Amino acid sequence: MNRRVVLGALSGVVGATAGCLGGAGREDDTEFELVDPVYAVDDPPDVAVEGDTVRIEGTVRYASSSCGTAELVYDGYERFQRRVDVLVVAADAVDDADGCTDDLVDTGYRAVVSLPENARRVAATEHHAFGDAYSAAVDPTD
Secondary structure (H helix, E strand, O other), rough: HHHHHHHHHHHHHHHHHHHHEEEOOOHEEEEEEEEOOOOOOOOOOOOEEEEEEEEEEEEEEOOOOOOEHHHHHHHEEEOOOOOOEEEEEEEEOOEEEEEEEOEEEEEEEEEEEEEEOOOOOEEEEOOHHHOEEEEEEEOOOO
């Protein structure tokens, strides 16, 4: 059997079904802002369903007040599991790290996500500087 023909056929099948299994980016349906921290840095995100939206609040620790920030890097809906996933991370705010301060910063954030009608789970995760991560999930049907 010709291995290239088999691999070519498999890649076509995988490519054709990828959209059926994966999620869709939802960044256009999300409001994200940095706010004064209300929660402790080691608290999990606060996830609350409010009608047809979900409010997610938390605090992220990042390194360098002059070169770091907190960013919403993923907001997606996984259709197969009917799950909304939100990921907020400590991120670099500049490309050149030569002039960065050597301090830690805790900053609050708020994300408001539109909730798909059939969603049955909302999961929020924070990734902090130095690898700390905190997560929370809710069932919007409760």
